[in-house]
Amino acid sequence: MSKPLLILFGTFSGNSESCAEKAASVARQRGxxxxxxxxxxxxxxxxxxxxTALxxxxxxxxxxxPDGTENFYEQVVNHPRFRLEHLRYSVLALGDSCYDRFCQCGKDYDEALEAHGATRFHTRVDCDIDYEDPCDAWIEGVFAILAEERLLAA
Ligand SMILES: Cc1cc2nc3c(=O)[nH]c(=O)nc-3n(C[C@H](O)[C@H](O)[C@H](O)COP(=O)(O)O)c2cc1C
Structure with missing residues (x-):
């Protein structure tokens, strides 16, 4: 039976969306x-x-x-009473290390979800402008852990 999985992305120029689509495609292949x-x-x-959420x-x-995602960010990051003990998650952060606050938005989500009681099942990966290889490695890592957990649950 296929298991539901939430993949959320915040993007302005489409890079995060393409990573999310890749993750969704791998997810379908893995059931x-x-x-x-x-x-x-x-x-x-x-x-x-x-x-489970990515x-x-x-x-x-x-x-x-990114523009247009401020409301979602506010609701998740600045919402101290939001409880997410049921949730396990992992964050992929895209950015550019030329900027002082490298991948800060992804870092904020990662910390906020942990503070709300969710379980980080795979470490956050921070991607620089060449994001494709680290994105692929993150996707592989995420699904390797989810596969192990499925075996344990079987
Ligand atoms: C105007 C501008 C501001 C940016 N500011 C930051 C920043 O503060 N920190 C960071 O890590 N990356 C910053 N970036 C880099 C983007 O996050 C990076 O290019 C990312 O891959 C874009 O992904 P997206 O297409 O999903 O929006 C900035 C890029 C632009 C064009």
């Missing part, structure tokens, strides 16, 4: 039923509906979320 959502069209409540986001401005 998951991924739900791909743009943070721009989503609300934090979606995190209550899944037990978050992929870039950073803009002075370490800020």
């Amino acid at each position: 998951y039923d991924p739900v791909l959502e743009n943070m721009m069209d989503s609300t934090a409540d979606v995190l209550m509906q899944f037990d 978050l992929i986001t870039s950073t803009y401005g002075d370490g800020d979320p």
Whole structure:
């Protein structure tokens, strides 16, 4: 039976979306039923509906979320009473190390989800401008851990 999986992305120029689509494609190959959502069209409540979530986001401005995802960011990052003990997650952060606040938005989500009680099942990966190889490695790492957990649960 395929297992539901939430893949959320925040993007401005499309890089995070292409990583999210790649993750969704691998998920389907591995027997998951991924739900791909743009943070721009989503609300934090979606995190209550899944037990596994992958978050992929870039950073803009002075370490800020991509345009259009500010509401989602506020709801997740600045919401101290949001409880997510049921959730396991991993974050892929895209950025550019020329900027002082490298991958800050992804770092903020990673810390906030942990603070809300969620379990980080795979370490965050911070990608520089050549994001494709680290993105692929993160996707492989994420699905390797999920596969191990499935074997244990079987
Ligand atoms: C105007 C501008 C501001 C940026 N600010 C940051 C930043 O503060 N920190 C960072 O790590 N990357 C920053 N970046 C780099 C982007 O996050 C990076 O190019 C990323 O791959 C874009 O992904 P996206 O296409 O999913 O939006 C900035 C890029 C631009 C064009």
